[in-house]
Amino acid sequence: MLQVKNLNKSFGQMQAVSNESFTVNDGEILGLIGQNGAGKTTTFRMILGLLKPDAGSVFWNGHPFTRKDQDIVGFLPEERGLYLKMTVEEQVVYFAELRGQKPAVTKQKLDDWMQRFAVKGKRTDKIKDLSKGNQQKVQLIATLIHEPKLVILDEPFSSLDPVNASLLEDGIERLKSQGSAIIFSSHDMGNVEKISDKLLMLRQGETVLNGVTNEIRESFGDTRIFIQSPLTAEELLAIDGVLSVKKYQNGFELKLANPEVGKAVFAAATKDGYIREFSQQPPTLDEIFRMKAGVSHE
Incomplete structure (x- = not known):
């Protein structure tokens, strides 16, 4: 040791x-x-x-x-x-x-x-x-x-x-x-x-x-969501607490103000039933590194 x-x-x-x-x-x-x-x-x-x-x-x-x-x-x-x-x-x-x-x-x-x-x-x-x-x-x-x-x-x-x-x-x-x-x-x-x-x-x-x-x-909270649903980027961004929406492959990546926003996103996305993907996760280590090091994501 x-x-x-x-x-x-x-x-x-x-x-x-x-x-x-x-x-x-x-x-x-x-x-x-x-x-x-x-x-x-x-x-x-x-x-x-x-x-x-x-x-x-x-x-x-x-x-x-x-x-x-x-x-x-x-x-x-x-x-x-x-x-x-x-x-x-x-x-x-x-x-x-x-x-x-x-x-x-x-x-x-x-x-x-x-x-x-x-x-x-x-x-x-x-x-x-x-x-x-x-x-x-x-x-x-x-x-x-x-x-x-x-x-x-x-x-x-x-x-x-x-x-x-x-x-x-x-x-x-x-x-x-x-x-x-x-x-x-x-x-x-x-x-x-x-x-x-x-x-x-x-x-x-x-x-x-x-x-x-x-x-x-x-410890940084589940402030990222990967989602595939009928909702458009504009509809997702309109949900209170969704900070950004990024298109990826067949779905979207969302960044949230806090983990509780995920409940509203899930409710809106599933109001008509089944969706293909909903995964709520903490930030990646790369994102955390950039936050703590003061490095822009852009």
Whole structure:
């Protein structure tokens, strides 16, 4: 279990992280979100001891996290870095050995991990001969192959297409099932919402959201409706408390002033009987992010 307690870090007059606290249990995934410069990478570096906090503490299983705990960590930095003249096997074996895993064990696992991430290339290929996408997969394998108990991934989904993003999600979920505590940052709210048990959002170093992902969404109320009915957009917008109506596929998306407005919408839509769809939900994580970060939807 990772515990972060009251971390603070400033650089000159800039407060990068302010009084940050959270816990990631074994077998749990925390999504760390925020705009560029919000303090995500600074947080990771303080956890790993690469930056010394001005105040606060980091604990692993109840004791202060130190460099002696580095072997249980799998860290993927935002700045990718591989030795281009090494082969895939040499590269992965080298990084795994730095984390205390014997070369013979790594070599035995490597084919399975390459297949799992659908790497297009052989273990004897040099890194420089792989595409950028496959180089990124090799670095992910090097981060995870020693099956770390604490996994920290800084923008792991960056530049991955949907198929490869799904492969990475599967890899993260596998480590979760084996009991690893996992933190990752991402600008893709779809990834965060899909796999995160908990959510932490930073804005200019301040914590603005912290808790269970579903509970955070539900705390904003069921203010979105997806509906297919005979009602027109004008008729829906005329209902008191409907803030906006947007056409999508064969129906509409409504945004409400408050969840109670849904009752009036449902009554109007079903006055003549059956309708094909009525789904009332909380805002998406992307919408919540934009609200809390002060980013326009337009």
